[in-house]
Amino acid sequence: MIVLILINILYGYTFQNYTSMRANMVENQIISRGITHQATIAAMQKVPRHMYVPDEFQTFAYDDRPLPIGNNQTISQPYIVAYMTEQLNLKPSDKVLEIGTGSGYQAAILAEIVNKVFTIEIIKPLGQRAATTLKNEGYTNVFCRIGDGYHGWKEQQPFDAIIITASPPEVPEALFNQLSDKGQLIAPVEENGQQFLVLYTKSKNKIKSKRLLAVRFVPFTRDKQ
Numbered sequence: 001m002i003v004l005i006l007i008n009i010l011y012g013y014t015f016q017n018y019t020s021m022r023a024n025m026v027e028n029q030i031i032s033r034g035i036t037h038q039a040t041i042a043a044m045q046k047v048p049r050h051m052y053v054p055d056e057f058q059t060f061a062y063d064d065r066p067l068p069i070g071n072n073q074t075i076s077q078p079y080i081v082a083y084m085t086e087q088l089n090l091k092p093s094d095k096v097l098e099i100g101t102g103s104g105y106q107a108a109i110l111a112e113i114v115n116k117v118f119t120i121e122i123i124k125p126l127g128q129r130a131a132t133t134l135k136n137e138g139y140t141n142v143f144c145r146i147g148d149g150y151h152g153w154k155e156q157q158p159f160d161a162i163i164i165t166a167s168p169p170e171v172p173e174a175l176f177n178q179l180s181d182k183g184q185l186i187a188p189v190e191e192n193g194q195q196f197l198v199l200y201t202k203s204k205n206k207i208k209s210k211r212l213l214a215v216r217f218v219p220f221t222r223d224k225q
């Protein structure tokens, strides 16, 4: 632990400049891997990821990996956040639902691009902390709720896009129902012990799916019934 703290302090002294760390992250992890959606790139450039991780991990916030955020949960790797955001092909007028607020970082990225973001977190302390972070960072277009995202956010339907950031065995039907016509949903779905990002598109009440990358997310959990 002491060694970790010393490394962290040293690392902190060496790389105080989070802005340049973020610029490097965008160049070397996001653009160089093929992300081209300009609004996604701009959001990744703007949002201070280090504000969304626990203090002891701040200096690692721009590393190419997920990080612990407490309660056995993680903030996703920056590239995966950018990739999922790009796939949704968002417009400024869109209304988006996120299941799995976690640190609030993905919600902040979305809030830079679209009009309104609704986000649900099942673990109360995480949801509360994320809501505080998002408020402190000045977001007035992110609406946080604590609860089981399995049921979606019925009062706010329909959503132009839905993003699930924990891995379910299948996408809950309620979420497809709350998607608008031509809406898209992206989720890390588990199949035979492997997870893949799947992009679903709704058209005239039919759902088409497209399998994308292999990934590793924390499991989608359920409130006790």
Ligand SMILES: C[S@@+](CC[C@H](N)C(=O)[O-])C[C@H]1O[C@@H](n2cnc3c(N)ncnc32)[C@H](O)[C@@H]1O
Pocket (backbone or CB within 6 Å): 073, 074, 075, 076, 099, 100, 101, 102, 103, 104, 105, 106, 107, 120, 121, 122, 123, 126, 147, 148, 149, 150, 165, 166, 217, 218, 219, 220, 221, 222, 223
């Ligand atoms: C990989 S983390 C999310 C990362 C997050 N999007 C971020 O930017 O930090 C997945 C989150 O989904 C939450 N989660 C899992 N099952 C859920 C459910 N049924 N409803 C809402 N949140 C859920 C977990 O508690 C965890 O915080």
